[in-house]
Amino acid sequence: MAIRYKCRHCDTEIGSLPFESAKETLQMLQRMDETEEERFLTYEKGGAVTVRCICEHCEQSLEKFPNYYTLRKWLQ
Numbered sequence: 001m002a003i004r005y006k007c008r009h010c011d012t013e014i015g016s017l018p019f020e021s022a023k024e025t026l027q028m029l030q031r032m033d034e035t036e037e038e039r040f041l042t043y044e045k046g047g048a049v050t051v052r053c054i055c056e057h058c059e060q061s062l063e064k065f066p067n068y069y070t071l072r073k074w075l076q
């Protein structure tokens with residue numbers, strides 16, 4: 001079982017952490033309400049959790065071109 005981090009913009013897998021070393025993340029996730037949980041978390045078969053965050057590349061693009069991602073999100 002592991003927590004996987006995926007970019008919610010480009011779907012790149014950023015990395016994964018074994019459950020044991022991700023206690024802080026889990027605690028943070030448990031504090032979120034259901035809407036936030038749905039937005040950021042995907043529960044995979046077998047009990048793994050995918051956290052949808054943002055990769056370095058998209059973060060940089062987002063800083064440079066904030067409108068691009070707003071537009072893309074709107075189009076989807």
Ligand SMILES: [Zn+2]
Nearest residue numbers: 007010055058
């Ligand atoms: Zn990305």
